[in-house]
Amino acid sequence: MRETIRCAVMGLGRLGYWHADNLASKVKGAKLVCVADTVAVQAERTARELGLDRWTKDPESLFTDPDIDALVIATPTGTHAEMAIKAAEHGKHIFVEKPLTRHLEEADAVIEAIREHGVLCQVGFMRRFDPAYAEAKRRIAAGDIGKPVYFKAVSRDPVSPPAQFIKNSGGMFLDMAIHDYDAARFLMGAEACSVAAHGSVLVNEFMERLGDVDQSLTYLTFDSGAAGDIESSRIALYGYDIRAEVIGTEGTIVVGSLRHHDVKILTPKGGLHDIVPAFPERFRDAFQLEMQHYIDCLRSGERPAVTEEDGKAALEIAAAAQLAFETGSKVELSELRRRDTK
Ligand SMILES: NC(=O)c1ccc[n+]([C@@H]2O[C@H](COP(=O)([O-])OP(=O)(O)OC[C@H]3O[C@@H](n4cnc5c(N)ncnc54)[C@H](O)[C@@H]3O)[C@@H](O)[C@H]2O)c1
Numbered sequence: 001m002r003e004t005i006r007c008a009v010m011g012l013g014r015l016g017y018w019h020a021d022n023l024a025s026k027v028k029g030a031k032l033v034c035v036a037d038t039v040a041v042q043a044e045r046t047a048r049e050l051g052l053d054r055w056t057k058d059p060e061s062l063f064t065d066p067d068i069d070a071l072v073i074a075t076p077t078g079t080h081a082e083m084a085i086k087a088a089e090h091g092k093h094i095f096v097e098k099p100l101t102r103h104l105e106e107a108d109a110v111i112e113a114i115r116e117h118g119v120l121c122q123v124g125f126m127r128r129f130d131p132a133y134a135e136a137k138r139r140i141a142a143g144d145i146g147k148p149v150y151f152k153a154v155s156r157d158p159v160s161p162p163a164q165f166i167k168n169s170g171g172m173f174l175d176m177a178i179h180d181y182d183a184a185r186f187l188m189g190a191e192a193c194s195v196a197a198h199g200s201v202l203v204n205e206f207m208e209r210l211g212d213v214d215q216s217l218t219y220l221t222f223d224s225g226a227a228g229d230i231e232s233s234r235i236a237l238y239g240y241d242i243r244a245e246v247i248g249t250e251g252t253i254v255v256g257s258l259r260h261h262d263v264k265i266l267t268p269k270g271g272l273h274d275i276v277p278a279f280p281e282r283f284r285d286a287f288q289l290e291m292q293h294y295i296d297c298l299r300s301g302e303r304p305a306v307t308e309e310d311g312k313a314a315l316e317i318a319a320a321a322q323l324a325f326e327t328g329s330k331v332e333l334s335e336l337r338r339r340d341t342k
Helices: 016-025 040-050 077-089 106-119 129-139 163-167 177-188 206-210 277-300 307-325 333-341
Strands: 005-010 030-036 069-071 091-097 122-124 147-158 192-200 215-222 227-233 242-246 252-257 260-268 270-275
Touching: 005 016, 016 030, 016 040, 016 069, 016 277, 030 040, 069 077, 069 307, 077 091, 077 106, 077 242, 091 277, 106 307, 122 277, 122 307, 129 177, 129 242, 129 252, 129 277, 147 177, 163 206, 177 192, 177 215, 177 227, 177 307, 177 333, 192 307, 192 333, 215 307, 307 333
Parallel strands: 005 030, 005 069, 069 091, 091 122, 147 227
Antiparallel strands: 147 242, 192 215, 215 227, 242 252, 260 270
């Protein structure tokens, strides 16, 4: 068992900052050595706020740094493949934000590099570590709702990220619905076999020009005979609304609620409660727990619970959903894999 894992975080935007903060002071067995962002001011400010004496605007320098055991990649999606492959080639363990890569061929190259160089990799599907999702999984596995036959998920963001982010995100199926594709595999204990998808631009007109949508629906069938639907939205002004439901042959399990604090205001006009505002508030514990799991695995040498293969499996569903949306036809995953290997 190794005492300490020396880490660096690359990309310090909406998410990278939280990973750096967790590694700096909240995750046992981790030492945050350096933070990196191509925008120097971002790296310098993060280092100052977290009390680190090292930061860099040259992420490349971290691959060859002998003081670093593990890299956390929270850079834009289009950079994940190159970063992960370089990390593996230099013997660094990898935590990579979702999605694993932007394209399926890149995912294969990442998996190959990880195998060849014998490093460990965890993908940032933090919902698996959220106490509510984890408890739902435990109860389903214990047989409390019988055989899972239907998965339903709602993921709604209050507003869209800016056009610059959307442009490089890979689109709603890859960037957003992918969390639910992974949650579906996790909770149903089954693999998706066909995907149908619809999408519309309802509010954010700039998405038309970027070929993206702000509302979508994915319909899945699973190899267990189960089915499911996933609604994704970037127009839920009221807050960050994340829910999932698994219907079983003997009961149903419902995950998530809108309420942020457990407080109600009652007046003669009626009752009010607040609403979860955004992802850092909803998944704060999950981000910390997923990072603790990653560090625990690196210390003991065990494979993380969410690997590069899980990253690829969710990516396949996202690629199938994108194709189904574009063609208007249902896509069989077996067919997508045949094309991928041609
Ligand atoms: N798990 C989740 O719920 C979740 C939530 C948000 C984002 N993400 C993922 O995290 C990744 C980053 O998203 P974000 O919202 O934090 O983006 P962001 O745009 O807020 O931040 C990205 C940061 O990376 C920096 N950067 C760009 N290229 C770089 C490079 N080559 N090396 C180092 N730094 C670089 C940018 O300057 C910026 O500070 C994306 O892949 C996204 O899909 C995951």
